[in-house]
Structure formats: C-alpha cells, structure tokens
Amino acid sequence: MTDFLEKTEQEYAGEHDRPIRGYLRILAVYGGAVAAAVGAAALTGRRAPDRIALLDLALMAACTHKVSRLLAKDPVTSPLRAPFTRYEGVSGPAELKEEPRNPVGELVSCPFCLAQWTATAYAAGMVFAPRFTRLAGATMTAVAASDWLQLAYARLMQKAS
Incomplete structure (x- = not known):
C-alpha cells in the first residue's frame, strides 16, 4: 500500500511538492471525527x-468565518500553529502570514481549509448542545x-486625515 501511495503521490505531483499522503491522513481524521459524532x-x-432556520444558517456562516480566521491568522492563536508553520510576518490588521511546514500546517494556516472543520463542529454542536452553540x-x-x-x-x- 505504501508503494502505491508513493507512486500515486509522485505521478500526481510531478515536479511540485504535493503531500498526498499527509492530506490522506487529514481526510481520515476528519472522516473519523464525523463518524464518531454520528x-x-x-x-x-x-x-x-x-431543518436549519435561516437565522441559524447566517449565525453558522458568520461564526465559521470568524473562528476559521481566528484559528488560522490571529497572533494569539499562533502557539497552536507554531509546530506546523513558520512565521513570515504580518499579512493584515491583526493577522499573521505563516508558511506551512507540512500538510497540517497547510490546514491550520488556511481559513478556507479550517472553515469545513469549523462548520462541522458547529453542526455537531447544534445536535449535542444547540443553546450553547x-x-x-x-x-x-x-x-x-x-x-x-x-x-x-x-x-x-x-x-x-
């Protein structure tokens, strides 16, 4: 199986650095978390x-946006990203620019990537603790x-001015 994955990764990536096996592990964790919640x-x-009320959907969307950016870009949450990223500077008001060092770094420094995880956690919260969520x-x-x-x-x- 390892040979198959290595060959697939090489054929897919060509001359680019695309860590398919790392992404596969991240997908497995996500799938496992969803399966555990279900x-x-x-x-x-x-x-x-x-059904999801329109107000709940709007709340979920705005919350997903904010929490994803907070986790991926905020200086205060940089200790959570530090094992997987490298600091490069400031990217905007109260946001950092970091270079991923591995597939997990790519996930935790990308608000678009984290949005799926955040929205899924919010959806699970609506099942287990809707008032708190x-x-x-x-x-x-x-x-x-x-x-x-x-x-x-x-x-x-x-x-x-």
Missing part, C-alpha cells in the same frame, strides 16, 4: 434538526461584526 448521536438518541455562534458573530466596524472606522479616520 455514532455518539446515535448512541445518545440525538437527532439532527429537521447558538450562544458561541452569536459571540463569534459579534466579534466578526466588530472587526468590520473597526476596519470601517480606521478607513474613515484615514480619509478624514
């Missing part, structure tokens, strides 16, 4: 909501809105 829900008699979602949505207001304020102040 199994835990079945064992405890929990059910997914019959909505509260956490509202909190992170407020933080995201505050970020936009801070940026708008800074831009207005810059124009006024």
Whole structure:
C-alpha cells in the first residue's frame, strides 16, 4: 500500500511538492471525527434538526468565518500553529502570514481549509448542545461584526486625515 501511495503521490505531483499522503491522513481524521459524532448521536438518541432556520444558517456562516480566521491568522492563536508553520510576518490588521511546514500546517494556516472543520463542529454542536452553540455562534458573530466596524472606522479616520 505504501508503494502505491508513493507512486500515486509522485505521478500526481510531478515536479511540485504535493503531500498526498499527509492530506490522506487529514481526510481520515476528519472522516473519523464525523463518524464518531454520528455514532455518539446515535448512541445518545440525538437527532439532527429537521431543518436549519435561516437565522441559524447566517449565525453558522458568520461564526465559521470568524473562528476559521481566528484559528488560522490571529497572533494569539499562533502557539497552536507554531509546530506546523513558520512565521513570515504580518499579512493584515491583526493577522499573521505563516508558511506551512507540512500538510497540517497547510490546514491550520488556511481559513478556507479550517472553515469545513469549523462548520462541522458547529453542526455537531447544534445536535449535542444547540443553546450553547447558538450562544458561541452569536459571540463569534459579534466579534466578526466588530472587526468590520473597526476596519470601517480606521478607513474613515484615514480619509478624514
């Protein structure tokens, strides 16, 4: 199996560095986490909501955006990324630019990549603890809105000067 994966990785990547085996491990962890959540829900008699209300979807989207950026770019969460990334500088207001050192580094430094994991965790939260999940979602949505207001304020102040 290792030879097959190595050959597939070489054929796929060509002259590029594409760590297919690392991505495969990440996919296995994600699939395992989803399977564990589904199994835990079945064992405890929990059910997914019959429908997702529009307000819940908006809350989930805004929360997913904020938590994904917080985990992937915020200076305060850099110790979580440090084993897998290399600091390169600042990429924007209150955001860092980091170079991934391995497939996990690519995942934890990419807000687009983390969004799937964040949204999945939020969905699981809606099954196991909907009230707490909505509260956490509202909190992170407020933080995201505050970020936009801070940026708008800074831009207005810059124009006024």
